[in-house]
Amino acid sequence: MLTVSDLSVARGGLPVLSGVSFALQAGEALILRGPNGSGKTTLLRSIAGLQPPLSGTIEGTDRIAYAGHQDGIKTALSVEENLGFWASVFGTGKIEAALEGFDLLGLKSRLAGNLSAGQKRRLGLARLLVTGRPVWVLDEPTVSLDAASVALFAGAVKTHLAGGGAALMATHIDLGLPEARSLDVTPFKARPEELGADEAFL
Amino acid sequence: MRALIARDLALAVRAGGGFGLGLAFFLIVVTLIPFGVGPETTLLTEIAPGILWIGALLACLLSLDRVFALDWEDGSLDLLATAPLPMEGIVTIKALAHWLTTGLPLVLAAPALGLLLSLPAPGYLWLFLSLLIGTPALSVIGTFGAALTVGLKRGGLLLSLLVLPLYVPTLIFGAEVARRGADGLAVETPLLMLAGLSFGTLALLPFASAAVLRVNLR
Numbered sequence: 001m002l003t004v005s006d007l008s009v010a011r012g013g014l015p016v017l018s019g020v021s022f023a024l025q026a027g028e029a030l031i032l033r034g035p036n037g038s039g040k041t042t043l044l045r046s047i048a049g050l051q052p053p054l055s056g057t058i059e060g061t062d063r064i065a066y067a068g069h070q071d072g073i074k075t076a077l078s079v080e081e082n083l084g085f086w087a088s089v090f091g092t093g094k095i096e097a098a099l100e101g102f103d104l105l106g107l108k109s110r111l112a113g114n115l116s117a118g119q120k121r122r123l124g125l126a127r128l129l130v131t132g133r134p135v136w137v138l139d140e141p142t143v144s145l146d147a148a149s150v151a152l153f154a155g156a157v158k159t160h161l162a163g164g165g166a167a168l169m170a171t172h173i174d175l176g177l178p179e180a181r182s183l184d185v186t187p188f189k190a191r192p193e194e195l196g197a198d199e200a201f202l
Numbered sequence: 203m204r205a206l207i208a209r210d211l212a213l214a215v216r217a218g219g220g221f222g223l224g225l226a227f228f229l230i231v232v233t234l235i236p237f238g239v240g241p242e243t244t245l246l247t248e249i250a251p252g253i254l255w256i257g258a259l260l261a262c263l264l265s266l267d268r269v270f271a272l273d274w275e276d277g278s279l280d281l282l283a284t285a286p287l288p289m290e291g292i293v294t295i296k297a298l299a300h301w302l303t304t305g306l307p308l309v310l311a312a313p314a315l316g317l318l319l320s321l322p323a324p325g326y327l328w329l330f331l332s333l334l335i336g337t338p339a340l341s342v343i344g345t346f347g348a349a350l351t352v353g354l355k356r357g358g359l360l361l362s363l364l365v366l367p368l369y370v371p372t373l374i375f376g377a378e379v380a381r382r383g384a385d386g387l388a389v390e391t392p393l394l395m396l397a398g399l400s401f402g403t404l405a406l407l408p409f410a411s412a413a414v415l416r417v418n419l420r
Contacts, residue, residue, distance in 0.1 A: 049284060068280055071276070074209070074278070077209070077216070086281075088205035089205050
């Protein structure tokens with residue numbers, strides 16, 4: 001579903017990771033691990049197509065639904081309108097299942113600006129369900145979620161995997177997904193001398 | 203695409219959306235002119251087309267920093283960029299939404315304000331037409347400027363400095379159409395130039411805006 005081979009990514013012109021390769025099949029989840037600043041976000045943004053990689057190839061970009069640190073929620077629109085917008089952008093049009101999956105049915109006509117941080121995050125994650133895309137690329141999906149919402153999210157990921165989807169995420173907490181593989185990005189750290197040549201050239 | 207324009211229009215009329223700000227600014231600027239230059243009708247008549255065009259241009263400028271900045275701040279721009287919409291389409295829709303919420307109200311209000319500046323009778327039609335043809339170019343050029351400055355905190359002033367020089371040709375031909383129209387002269391040449399500018403920017407600038415937006419999202 002998603003194949004990454006020999007990928008090198010840079011942030012602010014400096015290479016942060018190099019030689020990253022992995023493949024994700026249907027029904028698989030891969031969790032990226034690594035300390036702060038190790039390049040997880042940069043890697044995920046590159047895979048989602050938001051920034052061009054330095055080298056390497058990514059196959060399956062058009063199957064990705066990306067969720068970053070920010071949820072892209074419009075505070076002046078209601079929960080229903082927010083989800084409905086993404087549903088029509090992705091051409092799926094159905095939001096009921098997503099509202100139910102993240103326990104948002106009771107909040108559906110509430111203005112998104114009045115939601116708590118955790119509820120906003122749930123709305124942001126519910127967007128993944130309305131995209132109808134099989135590969136979820138998630139950056140710290142559980143930030144500001146309480147234990148019950150984390151369980152809700154883990155359940156949604158399990159359902160997604162069981163339905164033939166795949167998930168790639170960076171997270172620091174244990175989601176309780178026994179089948180998930182994990183990948184530590186620390187060994188792929190780009191060596192400082194790799195940028196020497198470029199800088200000298202400039 | 204249709205969902206994006208519907209969302210942007212809905213956001214514009216909701217709380218904090220800024221719909222009508224440009225129009226109110228235009229009204230106030232044009233009302234201030236007689237206070238500044240005096241109530242002498244002959245003088246006002248002479249400067250009316252230019253004042254109305256400059257007022258409309260400044261009012262357009264006022265709301266440009268919202269075009270991408272709000273979507274960038276809350277992360278929607280990243281999500282839109284990964285959605286199945288071409289970036290060129292997104293920037294065109296953004297420019298269209300800006301024109302519908304800022305440019306079009308100005309076009310409709312301008313003839314009424316012409317009355318305040320005692321614009322001569324033949325001028326109303328040409329003022330209306332010149333703004334109708336010229337303001338889309340202002341929105342498209344402005345969207346390009348907004349794409350250049352997205353991600354900069356307090357980028358509004360820089361945006362104005364970048365965009366105002368690019369507005370000069372549109373202002374020259376637009377105000378010329380209105381002035382010649384008011385004086386009862388032939389307007390064909392400046393009108394064609396103005397239309398050419400609008401169509402030209404509309405055809406080319408979305409590609410440039412999309413390219414700079416991609417760079418700014420990195």
